[in-house]
Amino acid sequence: MQYPRPGASPQVFDVVPVGHLCIDSIILPQRQTPFVVLGGSATYASLAARRLEARVAIVSKVGADFPEAYRWWLNQEGINTSGLAKAENAQTTRYELKYNDDLSDRTLLLKGKAPPLAVEDLPNPLKAMAIHLAPIAGEVPYEVAEQLRKSADVLSFDPQGLVRRFDENGNITHDALPDARILDLINIYKSSKVEVEAITGLTELNQAIKAIHDHGTKIVIVTLGSEGAVLSVEGTRYDVPACKPEKLVDPTGAGDAFIGGFLREYVNDENILRCACVGAATASFVVEGVGPTSFGDKTQVYQRARELYEKEIKQ
Numbered sequence: 001m002q003y004p005r006p007g008a009s010p011q012v013f014d015v016v017p018v019g020h021l022c023i024d025s026i027i028l029p030q031r032q033t034p035f036v037v038l039g040g041s042a043t044y045a046s047l048a049a050r051r052l053e054a055r056v057a058i059v060s061k062v063g064a065d066f067p068e069a070y071r072w073w074l075n076q077e078g079i080n081t082s083g084l085a086k087a088e089n090a091q092t093t094r095y096e097l098k099y100n101d102d103l104s105d106r107t108l109l110l111k112g113k114a115p116p117l118a119v120e121d122l123p124n125p126l127k128a129m130a131i132h133l134a135p136i137a138g139e140v141p142y143e144v145a146e147q148l149r150k151s152a153d154v155l156s157f158d159p160q161g162l163v164r165r166f167d168e169n170g171n172i173t174h175d176a177l178p179d180a181r182i183l184d185l186i187n188i189y190k191s192s193k194v195e196v197e198a199i200t201g202l203t204e205l206n207q208a209i210k211a212i213h214d215h216g217t218k219i220v221i222v223t224l225g226s227e228g229a230v231l232s233v234e235g236t237r238y239d240v241p242a243c244k245p246e247k248l249v250d251p252t253g254a255g256d257a258f259i260g261g262f263l264r265e266y267v268n269d270e271n272i273l274r275c276a277c278v279g280a281a282t283a284s285f286v287v288e289g290v291g292p293t294s295f296g297d298k299t300q301v302y303q304r305a306r307e308l309y310e311k312e313i314k315q
Helices: 041-051 068-076 142-149 180-184 193-200 205-213 254-266 272-286 298-313
Strands: 012-018 022-027 035-039 057-063 080-087 093-099 106-112 127-133 152-157 164-166 172-174 188-192 219-223 229-233 236-240
Touching: 012 041, 012 254, 035 041, 041 057, 041 068, 041 254, 041 272, 068 080, 106 172, 127 142, 127 254, 142 152, 142 180, 152 254, 172 193, 188 193, 188 254, 193 205, 193 219, 205 219, 205 229, 219 254, 219 272, 229 272, 236 272, 236 298, 254 272, 272 298
Parallel strands: 012 057, 012 127, 022 093, 057 080, 127 152, 152 188, 188 219
Antiparallel strands: 022 035, 093 106, 164 172, 219 229, 229 236
């Protein structure tokens, strides 16, 4: 599947995640050797949306060391990879993720970094119902976001890769956005509590959420791990419980799977709380396997989402 030539009518995708695909080395408790897997927020979000039968494409940049088997796998899943650029004289972004004994925390180290996306890397034409900006290592500058705003009905944003700062050893701290104007472009914001605090400078969650809304953002989602998520729609707050997995193997990508599932439902004009339940259900499947290998099928995801909605949301 290819993007149409410039000037042609573009295929309209449902969900297009934008950000580095990466190579993750995941170190889990009681295992000395890491699992080396395809990673990156764009990977998890795209696979999550695709398992719900969305029309999905990715926009990303990798290095010459990126395994072609990963692209093949994404294509086999039905994801359009025509927007995956390869920088031949560069390396792919790489992370090491080391989890503690109960999987409640991790140490994250940057081991390699691909070049940032540029406006000229973007497919032309590109049309999507929802584009999700999902940087993991500073690769989506404001100019790229501004250009992508023109290609989407809805622009979603996870700031994690723009608030990360890296020292010479790859250790990570958090700081404010390098260009806060990106918040003025978006319709949907999703991040962890640590990241929304870094962006707003506010530690009280409701105040931080309001600060994001003040940029004109309609929907703010703050994921809280095993405690679920906070969904704020134009200032009205809803607490969305976590959907319990059958087992917890690897928490990597849970938040990214959440937004992939959420956006897939949102572009279909679904009830906003049902969208959140589908996001939670999607996240509950991805943690049951290592890396981006466990997403469930559409029927299974919707069943868990329905149970969550009926038991926890619908009162």
